[in-house]
Amino acid sequence: MSTVTEQHNTHGDDHADHGLTDLGYIKIAIFLAVITAVEVVFSYTQDQLGAAFLPGLLILMAVKFFMVLLYFMHLKFDSKLFSLMFYIGLVLAVGCYAVFLATLHFFQS
């Protein structure tokens, strides 16, 4: 899916500082698994958690989301331009769709 024009890009430094060792990745995976477990526990203890339930779950979700994004997908170590491309999309998506749901009174219910 590419052309001649891009074969000789600077792979050297593209890959050089790619953050973690394999062990590091495994640790992150364990961490993610634990959070998932906590999430499941959350879903069974909704009554006890009360008002903390929804924000709690959303925060856990966000943590997982960004862990994968930053470490597994290397965004943390890569060029900021890659982050920019992705975050524009993410921000527009969250922004537009949240407003869209808000105008339909989704959050009031």
Add this chain to the structure above:
Amino acid sequence: MAIIERPSDAVEVVDETTPSVATPESSYGVFRRPVETTGWKSWLFTIDHKKLGIMYGVVAMFFFVVGGIEAMLLRLQLAGPNGTVLSADKYNQMFTMHATTMVFLFVMPMAAAFANYFVPLQIGARDVAFPRINAFGFWAFLFGGLFLNTSWFLGGGADGGWFMYAPNSSVAFSPSNGVDFWGLGLQITGVASLTGAINLIVTVINLRAPGMSLMKLPIFTWMVLVVQFLLLFAIPVITVALFMLMFQRSFDATFFSVEAGADPLLWQHLFWIFGHPEVYILVLPSFGIVSEILPVFSKKPLFGYPLVVFSGAAIGFVGWGVWAHHMFASGLGPISVAAFSVATMAIAIPTGVKIVNWTLTMWGGKLRFTVPMLYSVGVIVQFTIGGLSGVTHSVAPSDTQQTDTYYIVAHFHYVIFGGAVLGLFAGMYYWWPKMFGKMLNERLGRVNFWFTIIGMNLTFGPMHIVGLQGQPRRMYVWTENRAGDGFFNIGFWNLIASIGSFVLALGILLFFVNIYVSHRKGTEKAPLDPWDARSLEWITTNPPKEHNFDRLPQVGHLDEFFHRKYEDRGSDGHHEFHQIATAEEVVAEEENNADGHIHLPSPSYWPILLAFSLPIMAYGVIYNVFLLIGGAVLGLVSFYGWGLEPHTAPEDDYDPPTGTAMEVAAHG
């Protein structure tokens, strides 16, 4: 020169310098790569951005004529009371297909034509970042457009208006296959736009000539960049909506079944989240063209270049927060209406900034009113009128009066025809010598221009009046007894509008006549730099060679070409430009220092094949599963073929070198 040339006609042949590509012996086993540089194959399998740009333009023009004929029929119908040219049903199909064709198959692809042809040239690149994807995009657009229009022969076109509000577009209300064709066709052209967007953004980010920082980017390229970002993020939104529509109509999903509790605003929101960015997708490329032309014919740099760039980006950004102004009358609730109303007013600010900048660019300049310049001034004037009526309906209470009347039709035609289309014509006259090596006739061009301008004002001007008088849009007849009288008699103004549309059509026809006249035998070749231009695309031959530039230009200035021709001998902030080189000398300088190895990727079968699988699958969705599967198989095969294909064809796909080829090589 019928021989097949190697990809580099400058100096050395592609060789060991590309070993990071694993090169299998032959690209396709028995087939060889379609490496022809002349004849029909050189167009069908080309991945040259210039050829693709021209093809985009030709096809867009074809659809412009189609959409134009549809428009004439609409105006014929409304010329007098109780029109009988079209039935109510045909009228519905006509305005839907007219709008869809004009928006998706003319203005967008025409802008894509210019973007494809000129962005690489303006940034000093040899091609786009992904030439094969570029080719795929063009073919997907062509096949998608043709697919959409075959609906005329297969039971009738779509009839829900170009925004196709659901549930009105459900099977119950629109039982023909028109809406299916519409949805699937737009999916296909959407794929084209999305791939094109990614391609052009990467190109602008990564393939700029040395020295060309973002703030030295020609303004047209800047506007194209903003547009591609809009496409990148707007297309997926309409994709979601179109998929749901398809599932609703073809597989009985319930997204828009109000009787099952569906929200009728779901479609409206999704459509307009895409739709408002879309209107800027239509108009910004033309803004770029105009901003390119005005400085040339005012002999002054663009006034406030950074401001024009930032206001363009601001429009692109704020454009995401105003979509619900298309829904003021839908019962959104007062808070939403107020918020979107204010946001809409705000977006007029960056738009106004552009108008001011253009005016100040001309202020005190040495104006030359060539045809491209006339069209550009036309854009400023006409678009301003459209922008002003836009502001009148950003005020929600007044919009409730205007919405769904002809006043809206007047508004968007002033912005789209006056802003986008006039700008595209400006670009055509301006860049024609660059693309085809011939000037378009200036005298005929003037006539062409005045007919177009008078025609458009005669056509769309009266629509303000009949709209405010209450004539609804999308109504297939109006009747005498409700026409009113005196100055505001809508009968009179409808007639004027219909007559105007013929004047306009005549104007467009003159453009085609002009092409013919300008390319007759014996017309002179265009000079190298006919307009005394300023930007990088002019530092090469007319038309450019296959590899664009003999050497990649080194950029030190915004308006690089101008600064190579002129030297500033003024002092104390006072500029005094003296010519130090002619265009011929500048280009010769480049040619004498041609780069050594020039690698151009080779043509390929796969883009057109992959694109061709899309309409097959789409017919499959409508008619037959086996067709769907067949199309998918073709798509899959093309996908693998593509993935396994090396960028450049192996040596033995070319004819053996002949004398001429050797000679070319010897020059290095």
Add this chain to the structure above:
Amino acid sequence: MADTAVHADEHVDHGGHYSSTGLSNNKLAMWMFLGSECLLFGGLISTYMLYRGRHSENLGPDQVWDIPFTSASSFVLLMSSLTMVLAVSSAVRDDDRNTKVWLSVTALLGALFVAGQVYEFTTFYREGLGFTTSLFSSSFYTLTGFHGVHVSVGIIMLMSLVGMISKNKVVGDKKETVELFGLYWHFVDVVWILIFTLVYLIPA
């Protein structure tokens, strides 16, 4: 002016191999594609959120969910992200053998996930939740179906990549190709992280 032009050659990295930012075209393109996909899945998720409570007297989310099962399959997909990242890191070390192994394991875990989804869909269907049953069911199947298709496409691509590495047919830079596949795969995983919480764990 002519001066700058004369020295231009020094800055030109022969022919077309010049990249203004030093970043890879492919990787930029992939990130843009993923940014664009945010709006695709965003639209599907929002539609589901809007409609999840609309099923009149038909089956609703809380009646059909099997949280332990879905948790298990979510866990499988999560682990496939780990194996994918290990494949990338093997590729960076030029370790073809391990790259292939980890890619295959990733594809396998992905297949397990899809199998789970097929099982889930058939169960729901048997319980009476068809695609056309309600607004809830249409939007649920569409959202998770789109995700499932993304995973399936990913599996096919992973297996093709394994084949291409074995036959040494990867066009372009192998490390980067593996990395790009990885980005796509992780993105699909990330989308599931959202779906798991928003769709399954938060009651309607």
